Amino acid sequence: MSECIVITSGKGGVGKTTTSANLGVSLARLGHRVVVMDADIGLRNLDVIMGLENRIVYDLVHVIEGECRLKQALIRDKRLDNLYLLPAAQTRDKNCVTPDQMRDLVAQLKEEFDYVLVDCPAGIEQGFRNSVAGADRAIIVTTPEVSAIRDADRIIGLVEAAELPEPTLVINRFRQKMVDRGDMLDKADILEILAIPLVGIVPDHEEIIVSANRGIPVAYDDESVVGEAYRRVARRLTGEPEVPFIAEQPTGFWSNIKRWMGMSPARGAV
C-alpha cells in the first residue's frame, strides 16, 4: 500500500527541504521504493540538497504539460537505486499547476513507489494547495521558535481543513544546551502548544551545512547524530513508533572527557 506524505511548515527556512531529502534517503535505506517530489515550482532546491542538480533534463511541469513521460523526468539517486527525485521547474511559477493535476501525478507515482514525499513550498497559497492535494498525510516541520510555531499552528489548521488526517510533527534545529539553560522551548512546551503527535526531534548541527555544501544528505552517514535522528523518523513512520528520540550529545566538560576515554556513548536519548 503506497502512501503520499507532504512535508510542510508554513514558515520558510525551518528545514522542509532538508527533512524531505533525509527522510527520502532514510526510507530508501529501509528498503522502500521512494520518490521525493519538489513542489516548490520557481524556487527548486531539493535537487541541490540531494546533489542531483546536474542531472535534470525534464521536470514536474514538463510531465504535467505532457512534454515528456513521467519516467523521463524521474532522476535516480547517485547511491540508492530505489530512491528517485522528481524536480520542480525553475523558470515557471506555482500557478502553472492545479491541485487536480497534482492529484493525478501523485496517483501515477503511487503506482510505482511505496512512498511519495512532497516537499511543500513555504506559504499558504497555491503551492501549499497543490502540495496537499494528493497527500494521504502531512508532516509539519517546525523549529523551537515563536514565529515557526505560530506558523505551524496555522498550517495544522489548514491541513485539517484539507481533510487530511491529524498531521505529525518534526522539531528541527533542537539545541539541548539552550533548553537546559531555559533559553529554548523544549519538547513538552511545543507539544503542549501544538498538540499533535511527535515523530522526530532533529538536533541543530554544523553537519547540515557541510552536507548541503556537498549535496550528500546526512542520513547516509552512519556516524552522524543528525542522520540518526532522521533515520529514526523514518522508522517511526514505518511501524516502529517506540524508537527513542535523539538528543544533542552531552557537551559538558566531564561528558567530553568520558567520550574521549570511550566511557560514554556518543549518542543519548531524550
Add this chain to the structure above:
Amino acid sequence: MHQIIRRIFGTQGSKNDAKSRLKLLLVHDAVDLTPAEMEAMKAEVIEVMSKYIALDRGEVEFKLERNEGEIALVSNVPVRRVTARAG
C-alpha cells in the same frame, strides 16, 4: 553555570517569554478578534448581564485561554448581589 547563576539570582530563561507570547498569539490568531473588538464584546456582555445582576464593572475579566489545542473564553464576573425583581 547559567542555571546556577539563575538559581542564585532568581532570573528565568527566555523560553518562558517565548511560551507566554506564543500562547497569546495563537489564541488571537485563532479567534481573529482585535483587542478593540474584545473590549466591545466585553462592554456589551457586561451591559446585558447588568440587567439581571449587580456586578463590579471594573472587576470583570475577559480572557482567551488555550489548553491542549482547545480555546476557551474565560470570564470572571464578581457579583455584588441579585437585584430585587419588580413584581
